[in-house]
Amino acid sequence: MKSNTFYIIYILWLRQIKRYFRSKSRIIGSLGQPILFLVALGFGLGPVYAKAGGGNYIQFLAPGIISMGILFTAIFSGIEIIWDRQFGFLKETLVAPVPRLSIMLGRTLGGATVACFQGLAVLIISVIAGFRPELASLPMAIAFMIGIALVFTALGTAIASVLEDMQGFQLIINFVVMPIFFLSGALFPIDSLPATIKVLVNLNPLSYGVDGLRAVLLGTSHFGLGMDTAVLATFIVVFVSIGAWLFSKIKA
Amino acid sequence: MSTENHRISVKNLVKKYGDFTAVNDITFDVPAGSTFAFLGPNGAGKTTTIKMLTTLVHPTAGTISVNGFDPAKHSHDVRRSFGIVFQDPSLDDELTAYENMFFHAGLYGVPRAETPTKIKELLEFVELWDRKDSLAKTFSGGMKRRLEIARALLHTPSVLFLDEPTVGLDPQTRNHIWSYIKKLNVERGLTVFFTTHYMEEVEKTADTVAIIDHGKMVAIDTVEGIIAKAGTASLEEAFIKLTGHTIRAEGASAADGFRQMSKVWRGSSRK
Numbered sequence: 388m389k390s391n392t393f394y395i396i397y398i399l400w401l402r403q404i405k406r407y408f409r410s411k412s413r414i415i416g417s418l419g420q421p422i423l424f425l426v427a428l429g430f431g432l433g434p435v436y437a438k439a440g441g442g443n444y445i446q447f448l449a450p451g452i453i454s455m456g457i458l459f460t461a462i463f464s465g466i467e468i469i470w471d472r473q474f475g476f477l478k479e480t481l482v483a484p485v486p487r488l489s490i491m492l493g494r495t496l497g498g499a500t501v502a503c504f505q506g507l508a509v510l511i512i513s514v515i516a517g518f519r520p521e522l523a524s525l526p527m528a529i530a531f532m533i534g535i536a537l538v539f540t541a542l543g544t545a546i547a548s549v550l551e552d553m554q555g556f557q558l559i560i561n562f563v564v565m566p567i568f569f570l571s572g573a574l575f576p577i578d579s580l581p582a583t584i585k586v587l588v589n590l591n592p593l594s595y596g597v598d599g600l601r602a603v604l605l606g607t608s609h610f611g612l613g614m615d616t617a618v619l620a621t622f623i624v625v626f627v628s629i630g631a632w633l634f635s636k637i638k639a
Numbered sequence: 640m641s642t643e644n645h646r647i648s649v650k651n652l653v654k655k656y657g658d659f660t661a662v663n664d665i666t667f668d669v670p671a672g673s674t675f676a677f678l679g680p681n682g683a684g685k686t687t688t689i690k691m692l693t694t695l696v697h698p699t700a701g702t703i704s705v706n707g708f709d710p711a712k713h714s715h716d717v718r719r720s721f722g723i724v725f726q727d728p729s730l731d732d733e734l735t736a737y738e739n740m741f742f743h744a745g746l747y748g749v750p751r752a753e754t755p756t757k758i759k760e761l762l763e764f765v766e767l768w769d770r771k772d773s774l775a776k777t778f779s780g781g782m783k784r785r786l787e788i789a790r791a792l793l794h795t796p797s798v799l800f801l802d803e804p805t806v807g808l809d810p811q812t813r814n815h816i817w818s819y820i821k822k823l824n825v826e827r828g829l830t831v832f833f834t835t836h837y838m839e840e841v842e843k844t845a846d847t848v849a850i851i852d853h854g855k856m857v858a859i860d861t862v863e864g865i866i867a868k869a870g871t872a873s874l875e876e877a878f879i880k881l882t883g884h885t886i887r888a889e890g891a892s893a894a895d896g897f898r899q900m901s902k903v904w905r906g907s908s909r910k
Binding site for chain 1: 716
């Protein structure tokens with residue numbers, strides 16, 4: 388029974404991976420935005436940033452854009468449940484004699500894996516654009532990428548579990564995904580923000596992901612590596628639990 | 640006492656959504672190895688009943704036994720014992736025919752050593768083996784249905800539920816699909832529970848016909864029995880006589896729409 392549960396998690400993980408690598412347009416499409424941000428902001432604001440005494444902006448920006456790539460792909464992977472509902476495949480999994488929790492975990496792990504691939508792809512692109520990370524810290528960076536991916540795939544799953552169709556999708560992009568991205572310190576340092584915005588940034592899980600990535604890839608950090616790790620780990624537990632709970636309530 | 644030779648046994652089944660009664664006190668048995676047609680106009684309560692039989696919705700009152708298990712209490716046992724082809728397609732279009740089968744086998748705990756032979760056998764049965772590596776999205780409506788039937792049989796269920804299996808298909812394909820279903824029923828003794836709006840399919844296939852309307856069972860008999868009782872020339876005329884001429888809303892009524900909306904915003908808090 389136990390091994391069967393793991394096999395089911397594996398099967399659903401494998402499905403996400405297969406779908407991702409089969410959809411070349413999706414891979415390339417979701418790289419477009421990070422590249423655009425990296426090039427436009429990196430080279431556009433770079434000189435201003437340097438003049439203000441911030442140093443190399445690409446160095447600062449790259450971990451933020453890597454996080455962005457992961458954020459978008461992860462949320463989208465979670466939200467895919469709505470598509471599965473619309474195209475009927477969700478029913479096939481919900482009527483199977485397996486615990487909902489293993490279905491949710493398999494999907495979430497699959498979505499998170501896909502999001503990490505996306506993050507790695509952005510990392511490689513940012514290196515081409517001039518980003519110079521500490522290569523020795525790559526394993527730690529990947530750990531943080533997995534953390535970010537898990538948090539936001541679970542968030543996507545949670546959202547998709549309560550939405551019936553794609554009509555709310557634009558709402559989610561504008562009122563959930565974009566604020567998470569812009570208020571995470573991905574694009575600018577958070578040290579000298581106004582107090583109210585700082586509160587929002589401090590409540591944002593992605594802030595700790597971005598900061599953690601900077602801590603390991605660059606050795607500079609706002610919250611400190613320990614704090615980043617602890618907060619991100621807490622968010623993983625909380626979001627995966629909420630996602631699992633809401634997923635278990637889905638009606639077929 | 641009769642559940643021994645009845646695959647499905649339903650007694651005084653009721654399902655209410657708020658103060659709307661979708662299924663109102665229906666009782667019927669489906670003998671093992673029989674084909675059972677469950678008919679009714681749109682919104683009569685067919686799909687709600689199938690959802691209750693297949694563990695997706697819990698009844699408000701009454702008892703159900705599917706293969707000796709109560710779907711509300713032993714959902715996993717019930718789920719392992721039936722196969723279902725849903726009204727709407729439920730394939731993963733981005734996976735191949737073989738992969739769709741393989742994933743189903745994994746979900747239903749089909750022993751891994753047997754899986755490849757079983758997949759081959761069933762895909763050959765529905766004549767899709769030569770297309771096993773094609774993505775499901777490249778299939779025609781009829782091919783998708785055949786694949787879904789093959790998939791539903793992968794875990795060797797003893798009951799097959801088919802919710803409007805031939806809707807939207809041309810007569811040739813419909814005939815083709817029914818020839819598979821009939822073969823399964825005759826050669827393997829599979830119990831088949833199906834809904835359809837095509838009366839000639841019922842006349843050709845069903846051992847027992849149940850007609851439901853406004854959540855109530857209005858007739859249950861053989862095809863001949865129903866025609867005789869209604870005093871009409873065909874099953875279609877009998878059906879219309881028993882359920883009236885009024886045209887029912889296609890799909891959801893306004894009340895359904897409202898329920899749907901409130902569900903969106905309240906989330907799935909209601910079990």
